[in-house]
Amino acid sequence: MSAAVSGGQEPSISTGDPGLSVKDVNQLIMEFLMFMMRAIVLCYPVYLTGSLGLSISWILLSMLVWTMWKNNRRGKDQRIDTAIDFLENEKDVISTELRAMNMPAWIHFTDVEKAAWINKILQQAWPFFGMYMEKLLIENIQPSVRSSSPHLKTFTFTKVHMGQKAPTITGIRVYTHELETREVILDLNIIYEADVDIDADVKPAIKVGVKGLQLQGMLRVILEPLIGQAPLVGGVTMFFIRRPALQVNWTGMTNVLDGPGLSHLSESAIVDVIASLMVLPNRMCFPLIDQVKVDQMKFPLPRGIVRVHVLEARDLVAKDTFMMGLVKGKSDPYTVLRVGNKQFKTKTIKETLNPRWNEVYEFVIHEAPGQELELELYDEDTDADDFLGRYSLDCGDVRKDREIDEWFTLEDIETGQIHMKLQWFSLHTNPALLQETSDGLACAMLAVYLDSASNLPKDHREFTHNEKHGKPSKEARLTRRTNDPNSYVEFSIDQQSQKSKVVFASKDPTYDECFTFFVHSVNNQVLNVEVKEHEKKSSLGKLTLPLVRLLNVSDMTMDQRFLLERSVANSQIKMKAVLRILTLEKQEAKVVTPPDRPEPPTPVPAQPVQSVPKEKVPVSSVPLSRTQTVPAPMPSSVSSYNELQAEYTPYRRSTFVGTEQLRSSPSTPSHMRRFDSHSLLSENSIDSSRFDLTDNASYPEAILNHQGSFGRIQLTLRYATLRKRLIVIVSGCKDLFSCSESGSDTYVRMYLLPDQTWKHRKRTSVKKKTVNPVFNETFEFAVSMEEARTRKLDVAVKNNKMLYKRERKEIGMVWIDMSQMDLIKGSTEWYELTLPGLKKTN
Numbered sequence: 001m002s003a004a005v006s007g008g009q010e011p012s013i014s015t016g017d018p019g020l021s022v023k024d025v026n027q028l029i030m031e032f033l034m035f036m037m038r039a040i041v042l043c044y045p046v047y048l049t050g051s052l053g054l055s056i057s058w059i060l061l062s063m064l065v066w067t068m069w070k071n072n073r074r075g076k077d078q079r080i081d082t083a084i085d086f087l088e089n090e091k092d093v094i095s096t097e098l099r100a101m102n103m104p105a106w107i108h109f110t111d112v113e114k115a116a117w118i119n120k121i122l123q124q125a126w127p128f129f130g131m132y133m134e135k136l137l138i139e140n141i142q143p144s145v146r147s148s149s150p151h152l153k154t155f156t157f158t159k160v161h162m163g164q165k166a167p168t169i170t171g172i173r174v175y176t177h178e179l180e181t182r183e184v185i186l187d188l189n190i191i192y193e194a195d196v197d198i199d200a201d202v203k204p205a206i207k208v209g210v211k212g213l214q215l216q217g218m219l220r221v222i223l224e225p226l227i228g229q230a231p232l233v234g235g236v237t238m239f240f241i242r243r244p245a246l247q248v249n250w251t252g253m254t255n256v257l258d259g260p261g262l263s264h265l266s267e268s269a270i271v272d273v274i275a276s277l278m279v280l281p282n283r284m285c286f287p288l289i290d291q292v293k294v295d296q297m298k299f300p301l302p303r304g305i306v307r308v309h310v311l312e313a314r315d316l317v318a319k320d321t322f323m324m325g326l327v328k329g330k331s332d333p334y335t336v337l338r339v340g341n342k343q344f345k346t347k348t349i350k351e352t353l354n355p356r357w358n359e360v361y362e363f364v365i366h367e368a369p370g371q372e373l374e375l376e377l378y379d380e381d382t383d384a385d386d387f388l389g390r391y392s393l394d395c396g397d398v399r400k401d402r403e404i405d406e407w408f409t410l411e412d413i414e415t416g417q418i419h420m421k422l423q424w425f426s427l428h429t430n431p432a433l434l435q436e437t438s439d440g441l442a443c444a445m446l447a448v449y450l451d452s453a454s455n456l457p458k459d460h461r462e463f464t465h466n467e468k469h470g471k472p473s474k475e476a477r478l479t480r481r482t483n484d485p486n487s488y489v490e491f492s493i494d495q496q497s498q499k500s501k502v503v504f505a506s507k508d509p510t511y512d513e514c515f516t517f518f519v520h521s522v523n524n525q526v527l528n529v530e531v532k533e534h535e536k537k538s539s540l541g542k543l544t545l546p547l548v549r550l551l552n553v554s555d556m557t558m559d560q561r562f563l564l565e566r567s568v569a570n571s572q573i574k575m576k577a578v579l580r581i582l583t584l585e586k587q588e589a590k591v592v593t594p595p596d597r598p599e600p601p602t603p604v605p606a607q608p609v610q611s612v613p614k615e616k617v618p619v620s621s622v623p624l625s626r627t628q629t630v631p632a633p634m635p636s637s638v639s640s641y642n643e644l645q646a647e648y649t650p651y652r653r654s655t656f657v658g659t660e661q662l663r664s665s666p667s668t669p670s671h672m673r674r675f676d677s678h679s680l681l682s683e684n685s686i687d688s689s690r691f692d693l694t695d696n697a698s699y700p701e702a703i704l705n706h707q708g709s710f711g712r713i714q715l716t717l718r719y720a721t722l723r724k725r726l727i728v729i730v731s732g733c734k735d736l737f738s739c740s741e742s743g744s745d746t747y748v749r750m751y752l753l754p755d756q757t758w759k760h761r762k763r764t765s766v767k768k769k770t771v772n773p774v775f776n777e778t779f780e781f782a783v784s785m786e787e788a789r790t791r792k793l794d795v796a797v798k799n800n801k802m803l804y805k806r807e808r809k810e811i812g813m814v815w816i817d818m819s820q821m822d823l824i825k826g827s828t829e830w831y832e833l834t835l836p837g838l839k840k841t842n
Contacts, residue, residue, distance in 0.1 A: 045059065045062065046059060112171040112172065112173045112189070113171065113172050113173070113174070114171070114172075115169035115170075115171065115172040115188070118169045118172065118188075119166070119168055119169055122166040122167060122168075122169070123166045125166075126162070126164070126165075126166035129162065129166075130161070130162035130163070133160065133162050134160040134162070137157050137160050137198075138157055138160065141157075142155065142156065142157055151202075152202065154201070154202070154203055154204070155200060155201070155202055156200060156201045157198070157199070157200045158199045158200060158201055158207075159197060159198060159199040159209070160198055161196065161197040161198070162194070162196055163194050163195035163196045163197065164195060165192075165193060165194055165195050167190050167191070167192040167215075168190070168191045168192070168193075169188050169189065169190060170189045170190075170191055171188075171189040172186060172187065172188050172189070173186070173187040174186055174187075175187075175369060182224060182225045182226045182757060182758040182759075183222060183223060183224035183225065183226065184222070184223040184224070184226070185220065185221070185222050185223075185370075186220070186221040186222075186223075187218055187219075187220050187221075187241075187370070188218065188219045188220075188221060189218055190215070190216065190217060190218070190219050190244075191214075191215075191216050192213075192214065192215040192216070193214050194212060194213050194214070194215070195212055196210060196211070196212065196213060197209075197210075197211050197212075198210045198211075199251070199252065206252075207252040208250075208251070208252045209250070209251040209252045210248060210249065210250060210251065211249050211250075211251045212248075212249040213246065213247060213248045213249065214245075214246070214247040215244055215245070215246050216244060216245045217240050217242065217243070217244025217245065218240065218241050218242065219238060219239070219240055220238070220239055220240070220241055220367065220370060221236065221237070221238050222236070222237040222238075223235075223236055224237070225292070226758070227289070231288050231289070233288055234287065234288055234289050234291065234292045235285060235286060235287040235288055235289070235292045235297050236285070236286045236288065237283050237284070237285045237286075237297050238278060238283070238284045238285075238286075239278045239279060239280055239282065239283040239284065240278055240279045240280070241279075241280055241340075241367060241370050241371060241372075242279070242280075242340065243279055243341070244279075279340075279341075280340050280366050280367065280371065281302075281340075281366050281514065283297070283298055285297035285298050295512075299449055299514045300366070301427065301447060301578070301580070302364045302365055302366050302427070302445070302447070302516065303365050303366060303367065303368045303399065304365050304368065304399060304424055304425055304426050304427060305362055305363070305364060305365065305424075305425040305427075305442070305445060305582055306339070306362070306363045306365050306373065306395055306398050306422060306423070306424060306425075307360060307361075307362050307422070307423045307425060307441070308337060308360070308361045308362070308363065308373065308420060308421075308422050309358075309359075309360050309420060309421035309422070309423075310335055310337070310346055310357045310358075310359050310360075310361070310418070310420055311356070311357065311358055311419040311420060311421060312354070312355060312356040312357065312358075312418070312419045313333060313335075313354065313355050313377065313416065313417060313418040313419065314353070314354045314407075314416075314417050314419075315353065315354070315415045315416055315417060316331055316333055316353045316354070316355070316377070316388055316389075316415070316416045317331070317353075317388055317389075317413055317414055317415060317416060318330050318331055318353060319331045319379040319381075319386040319388070320332070320351075320379065320381075329351070330351045330352055330353050331351075331352070331353060331379040331386070331388065332348050332349065332350050332351060332352075332379055332380040332381070333348070333349055333352070333353075333355045333377055333378070333379055333380075333388055334346050334347065334348040334349070334377070334378055334380055335357065335375060335376070335377050335378075335418070336375070336376045336377075336378065337361055337373065337374070337375050338373075338374040338375075338376075339363040339365070339371055339372070339373055339374070339395070340363075340366075340371060342363055342364070344361045346359050347359070348380045360441060362441070362442055362518055363395075364445070364516050365395045365399075367395075368394075368395040368396040368398070368399045369394050369395070369396025369397075369399075370394070370395075370396065371394075371395045372392045372393060372394050372395065373392065373393045373394075373395060373398075373422070374390070374392045375390060375391045375392065375393075375408075375418065375420075376389070376390045377389050377390070377410065377416070377418065387412075387413070388410070388413060388416060389410025389411060389412060389413035389416045389418075390410065390411055390412055390413075391408045391409075391410055391411055391418065393408070393422070398422045398423075398424045399424045401424075402423070402424050402584075402585055402586065403421070403422070403423050403424070403584075404420075404421070404422045405420075405421040405422075406419070406420075407419050408420060423584055424584075424585070425582040425583060425584055426582075426583050426585050427445060427580035427581070427582065427583075428580065428581045428583050429555055429556050429580065429581065430581060431551050431556075431581070433581045433583050434522060434551075434581050436520070436521055436522065436523070440520060441520070442518035442519060442520055442582060443519060443520060443521075443522065443581070443582055444518075444519040444522055444547075444579055444580060444581050444582055445516060445517070445518060445519060445579075445580050445582060446493070446516065446517040446518075446519050446527065446547065446550075446577060446578070446579055446580075447514065447515070447516050447577075447578045447580070448491060448514065448515045448516075448517070448527070448575060448576070448577050448578075449513075449514050449575060449576040449578075450489055450491075450500055450511045450512070450513050450514070450515070450573075450575045451510070451511065451512065451574040451575055451576070452508065452509060452510040452511060452512075452573075452574050453487070453489070453508065453509050453511075453531055453541075453564075453571075453572065453573045453574070454507075454508045454561075454570075454571070454572050454573075454574070455507060455508065455568065455569075455570050455571045455572065456484075456485055456487055456506075456507050456508070456509070456531060456540050456541065456567070456568075456571055457485070457540055457541075457567060457568045457571065458483075458484060458485055458507075459485060459533055459536075459538065459540070460533070460536075460538040460539060460540065483505055484505045484506050484507045485505075485506075485507065485533050485534075485540060486502055486503070486504045486505060486533065486534035486535065487502070487503055487506070487509055487531055487532065487533060487534060487540060488500050488501065488502045488503070488511075488531075488532055488534055489511060489529065489530070489531050489532070489573070490529075490530050490532055491515055491517070491527065491528070491529055492527075492528045492530075493517045493519070493525055493526070493527055493528070493547075494520075494525060496517050496518065498515045498517075500513050500515075501513065502534045504534075519547060519579070522547050522548055522550075522551060522579070523547075523548050525546075525547050526544055526545065526546050526547065527544070527545040527546075527547060527577065528542070528543075528544055529542065529543040529544075529545065529562075529573065529575070530542045530543075531564065531567075531573065539566065540564075540567060540571075541564030541565065541566060541567030541571050541573070542564060542565045542566050542567075543562050543563075543564055543565065543573060544565075545558075545562075545577065547579065550577060550578075550579040551579070555578075556578065556579040556580065556581075557576065557577070557578045557579075558576065558577045559575075559576040559577075560574070561573070561574045562574075562575065703737060703811075703835070706737060709735060709832070709833075710736070710737050710811060710812035710833040710834060710835060711733055711734060711735045711736035711737060711771070711797070711811070711812055711833045712733065712734045712735065712830045712831060712832055712833060713730070713732075713733045713734075713748070713795065713797060713812070713814065713830070713831050713833060714730075714731040714732055714733070714734070714828065714829070714830050714831075715728060715729065715730060715731065715795065715816070715828070715829060715831060716728070716729035716731065716826065716827070716828040717729075717793070717816070717818065717821060717823065717826060717827055718823060718824070718825070718826025718827070719785055719788060719823035719824055719826075720780075721785070721824065723780075724782065724783075724784060724785075725780040725781065725782060725783075726752070726780065726781040726783055726788045726823070727778060727779075727780055727826075728750065728762070728778070728779045728780075728781070728793065729776070729777070729778050729779075729828075730748050730750075730764055730775045730776075730777050730778075730779070731774070731775065731776060731828070732772070732773055732774040732775055732776070733746065733748075733771075733772065733773050733775075733797055733833075734772055734830075735771060735772070736771040736772070736773070736797060736811055736812070736833075737771070737811050737812070738771050739799045739811070740769075742769040743768075743769040743770045743771050744769075744770070744771060744799045744811060745766050745767070745768045745769065745799060745800040746766070746767055746770070746773050746797055746798065746799060746800070746811065747763060747764050747765065747766045747767070747797075747798055747800055748763070748764045748775060748795060748796070748797055748798075749761065749762070749763050749764075749795070749796045749798055750762040750763070750779065750793060750794065750795050750796075751793075751794040752781045752783065752791050752792075752793055752794075753791055753792045753793070753794050753815075754791075756794070760781075762779040762781075764777045765777065766800045768800075785823065785824075788818060788823060789818055789819050789823065790819065791818055792815050792816060792817050792818065793815065793816040793818065794813070794815055795813065795814045795815075795816065795831070796810055796812070796813045796814075797810070797811045797812045797813070797833060798810055798811060799811055810835060811833070812833025812834060812835060813833065813834060813835060814831045814832070814833055814834070816831065
């Protein structure tokens, strides 16, 4: 039996059946021998050390050397692995490292440039800025502080030193494609670590001062309008898009403000002052020419409205834990949305990582691109809320795409996405576009410019019915209050309420502020205006303005003095209310052209001929003059210059202000404007009021006295389907008006309405001393076929006069309605030139 068993085990070892094979046995023997050799090698130095009578320190030293070698070898392997990972994932590694470093903006963003040359200029000019600030503080600020309070009558600046460190521009971004060519927008990332040293004496025993401050933020600089003569820029506007970060080092008695509880309050108060001056929607404006006024630049209408639908989120990080962190729970997420100083918070969804909010919020956008929608998610807790991620989106992207509906990946967190739908609403003046909804969303926006008030009562006792005439009350005799009121104005529409600044000690205060409100029902809502006394919050006068009145006035604008109710006689408030309809514009339709469809051949421009048959002049191109009337069969495309102004909304937003009005009739040619620069304060405030240096310039006397034709122009219009371009070929002109004995220096200018900015302006070369110029120049407009059929082409033939001559350049104009044309086939026509407001006699 034993022999049988032993005989049965032999094959299992040799054949590799469920036992150990010969190869496995050999491997085990080799591993055992290697282990024994290692043990002997390691233990032999110990035996040798003992046998030689050496100290055990030699063993410890050997172990230390061996450990250091192992660590060095491990570090070397790690460095090699890191280098290989860097080569394989270079972009991700660099991006991750840069996020953790305080690097300049031009490193983080590809469209931000270095500004070393600007920093050199600032450093060179900084001592002279310090001289200016010292003069400003002593000659202007010091008297103002002394007059502001009886306790500050002895206020004196004893030391003013702006330091040697100039502000540093860490990056500059220039906007080009998003704008018209008559303005330049610069975003400057500023870091100012100032070594300023300013001391002042409030009273002989009280000294205050500032020694050092740090300021960091993004400053936007707008240069507009660009003009064709010195100084090339009409004005400069500066403001911070977001509130800057500030740290101040106080000295003297104000050193107590550096304490833990007061430093934040003092710095916030200073930032509030900065925000009231130059943080959106407030601006600092510097006009450089007489035609541009400060109030024209200071109060522009908003760019539009962004409506944000916060729908849902998914895969959020679980922040709640139970049983001392042993059990992982979920989160109670909510969202905070912020644009500028406006902030909203959604409701909290309990115990979920995939919440659904379905909430809608609306923001007024003053600058796009520039202003950002900042979004942050938090887990609501009883103590401190836990962070769940953030995301920011430039409102300029929403304006460009009109509507964005997608999932956004949260940043600065491991996982998480949020689903939002964003819509861009433009501002229009057409009452037919008004669509009130029952879901509580805004259908219009009301902008109010508060100018001033006049003849305010000293307090409410002057007009209350309980006040007896004759002998003043006992309280009045005791207080003998004769000073003027400290007043502010409060506006409200239902639950929306806003307050103006307080103007102290004035019966005729000037506020100079703007406010915006969302309107949900134009027919039912009312704007309530109340002037109040600052200390007692008592009313000094009231005004009620139903918003439906704005629908029936010109340009939905009321600009006047309003009599205050429940106030003294002739107490008034001057303000301007502007209503705008919110319209969700659709995205531009894209024309899909089969790839095998050939592009129509380019027609050969026809040469000018001596005579043109009358029937070849399109009737749609002849505008009305002062003496013309529209016959019944005339197409609707025939329109006067004024009608064209009212029909098209310009690219550049309007503003509250415009000091010069177009009081004359539209037929007066000397007041035709060319640049869209609207003002919320403009009494003219029509959508197409335009600015030019020749606003007050008239036509040359020869043109005003001209009796006869102004000439003709030959144009070829067609649409290139494959390239999606409208092609306009200017062939030449015939029998133009001669501005001198040798002819005219003529060129042709074109706009594809409503784009009337310099970015969309097309212009030919100048042909000198001729009344029959030949141009043969081709121009392209990047519009879709559907959009091209809704546009009109504004063509003007001009005389290239010198800049110093204050005369109008136009020799003749024509408007071409392309809705009546076959753009695919194309057409070459002669068009009769006219001047709006001047009678043409054949």
